[in-house]
Amino acid sequence: MLETDKYQYMAEVIKAMAHSSRLLILDKLREREYCVCELQELIGADMSTVSRHLAVLRNAGIIDSRKHNNQVFYSLLCPCVLDIFSCVMEVRKQNGRGLK
Amino acid sequence: MLETDKYQYMAEVIKAMAHSSRLLILDKLREREYCVCELQELIGADMSTVSRHLAVLRNAGIIDSRKHNNQVFYSLLCPCVLDIFSCVMEVRKQNGRGLK
DNA sequence: TGGCTATTTGGCAAAATTGACAATTAGCGC
DNA sequence: GCGCTAATTGTCAATTTTGCCAAATAGCCA
Numbered sequence: 001m002l003e004t005d006k007y008q009y010m011a012e013v014i015k016a017m018a019h020s021s022r023l024l025i026l027d028k029l030r031e032r033e034y035c036v037c038e039l040q041e042l043i044g045a046d047m048s049t050v051s052r053h054l055a056v057l058r059n060a061g062i063i064d065s066r067k068h069n070n071q072v073f074y075s076l077l078c079p080c081v082l083d084i085f086s087c088v089m090e091v092r093k094q095n096g097r098g099l100k
Numbered sequence: 101m102l103e104t105d106k107y108q109y110m111a112e113v114i115k116a117m118a119h120s121s122r123l124l125i126l127d128k129l130r131e132r133e134y135c136v137c138e139l140q141e142l143i144g145a146d147m148s149t150v151s152r153h154l155a156v157l158r159n160a161g162i163i164d165s166r167k168h169n170n171q172v173f174y175s176l177l178c179p180c181v182l183d184i185f186s187c188v189m190e191v192r193k194q195n196g197r198g199l200k
Numbered sequence: 201t202g203g204c205t206a207t208t209t210g211g212c213a214a215a216a217t218t219g220a221c222a223a224t225t226a227g228c229g230c
Numbered sequence: 231g232c233g234c235t236a237a238t239t240g241t242c243a244a245t246t247t248t249g250c251c252a253a254a255t256a257g258c259c260a
Binding site for chain 4 (some may be wrong): 035036037047048050051052055067069070072073079
């Protein structure tokens with residue numbers, strides 16, 4: 001894999017996480033599976049919007065989906081994604097004051 | 101800090117990393133400080149573009165800058181950021197086939 | 201001081217992201 | 231089959247991001 005492609009690929013995955021609603025989704029999925037309608041409640045956006053956020057995460061290979069009756073349940077494929085949470089919080093501690 | 105604000109803040113930091121050029125910069129800075137013109141060589145974009153990428157990372161509190169003569173050297177503030185590299189590569193291994 | 205190099209900033213156009221509404225698909229139970 | 235719920239997809243406007251050129255700023259050295 002070319003260096004350039006490596007960064008390109010990584011950027012795709014990271015970009016998939018770079019949204020507050022999608023981070024909320026990932027944080028929730030650390031406990032258990034959630035269906036779209038539950039996530040919609042938590043996020044408070046249109047269901048179509050939530051569905052698109054989920055598609056972004058799924059296309060990036062971060063989460064997986066499974067159908068049960070007429071619901072779709074999403075689950076975390078790579079729990080390591082959550083390491084990023086603590087890392088980001090360390091960034092925050094480091095520079096104390098949040099974003100400039 | 102409200103949950104909502106937490107995800108918002110985290111998204112800002114992650115968004116700052118979500119670009120192939122900025123990932124290349126972070127990867128380079130793991131070895132040592134670099135000045136803007138060195139990074140420009142590596143990235144191959146206009147210097148003004150590189151300078152803006154650096155500003156994004158600095159505003160997110162991920163890197164720091166120091167002036168020496170008429171050059172500006174950038175360095176990594178939070179090396180933990182690099183944990184994300186291995187995590188993303190694990191995502192890639194997990195789903196094998198890169199992005200769909 | 202003036203010229204030179206390194207860097208940042210203003211402005212702008214092209215591209216990508218976001219989020220809503222409406223329409224469609226899929227699976228349930230009657 | 232029908233109606234109902236859950237979810238996805240089409241379309242589109244608003245916003246944000248990206249990257250270049252040109253102009254401005256800052257620090258060197260003669």
